[in-house]
Amino acid sequence: MSIGRFISLEGGEGAGKSTQLRALAAALRTRGLEVVETREPGGSEGAEAIRALLLTGGADRWNARAEALLFAAARADHIEKTIRPALDRGAWILSDRFLDSSRAYQGQGELTDDDILALHRIGSVGFLPDRTLLLTLPEEEASGRARARDGDSSDRIGGRASDFHQAVAEAFSRFAREEGDRVRAIDASGAAEVVTVRLLEAIEDLLP
Numbered sequence: 145m146s147i148g149r150f151i152s153l154e155g156g157e158g159a160g161k162s163t164q165l166r167a168l169a170a171a172l173r174t175r176g177l178e179v180v181e182t183r184e185p186g187g188s189e190g191a192e193a194i195r196a197l198l199l200t201g202g203a204d205r206w207n208a209r210a211e212a213l214l215f216a217a218a219r220a221d222h223i224e225k226t227i228r229p230a231l232d233r234g235a236w237i238l239s240d241r242f243l244d245s246s247r248a249y250q251g252q253g254e255l256t257d258d259d260i261l262a263l264h265r266i267g268s269v270g271f272l273p274d275r276t277l278l279l280t281l282p283e284e285e286a287s288g289r290a291r292a293r294d295g296d297s298s299d300r301i302g303g304r305a306s307d308f309h310q311a312v313a314e315a316f317s318r319f320a321r322e323e324g325d326r327v328r329a330i331d332a333s334g335a336a337e338v339v340t341v342r343l344l345e346a347i348e349d350l351l352p
């Protein structure tokens with residue numbers, strides 16, 4: 145049986161995470177690996193129910209602490225019901241967002257990075273991906289892609305002001321600088337096929 149691996153894809157809205165997750169999954173399947181495609185918030189029945197609570201409704205539906213707790217609760221269920229069982233049978237799990245999104249989106253204001261990591265220790269015993277692929281794209285290009293797809297509609301969190309999204313991008317870059325063994329920044333500009341090649345290079349050392 146091959147060794148299961150857990151890979152997360154991170155980055156701002158419109159960077160191409162979902163597109164690349166599908167392409168990476170296809171590339172890994174051609175190598176004979178079992179691949180599970182999943183996402184956060186969500187990825188299990190309970191976590192998908194929490195996703196609906198988190199991403200719909202007014203901007204002030206949840207305060208910062210309740211929001212961070214809901215993301216942590218969804219993640220605990222996702223890990224227990226979907227990620228751990230797949231890892232145990234030797235599958236590769238690709239997740240569209242994971243803990244670093246909570247650190248970047250919920251851990252830069254009223255709550256700190258240490259607070260988010262503490263919630264993750266309580267909810268999920270500090271479980272981390274084998275590798276995190278951070279898709280980087282200039283903000284105008286990413287929001288242009290998202291606008292071309294969605295028009296002016298956005299979810300509760302995506303609709304926040306541009307300085308919030310700038311702080312999120314800076315937090316992600318800091319994780320890549322400070323936790324380079326796990327978090328690899330990947331240039332997400334150019335054709336989708338070219339970006340997929342960059343992602344495959346960034347996990348080459350984990351492949352069987």
Ligand code: Z5A
Pocket residue numbers: 155156157158159160161162163164184185199215240241242243244245246247249250289290292293299301302332333334335336337339
């Ligand atoms: N959130 C949080 O606050 N805390 C947490 O812990 C977690 C999440 C887990 C989830 O939204 C929201 O929850 C998110 C963060 C917050 N809000 N924001 N911001 P989501 O997961 O539903 O949405 P998203 O993560 O923001 O994803 P997205 O907008 O779907 O973006 P994407 O997946 O990175 O991009 P895409 O869908 O692959 O591509 C966007 C468009 O660009 C699409 O039309 C593609 O066809 C096109 N595209 C993709 N690649 C290319 C290339 N290479 N060239 C040209 N066009 C391209």
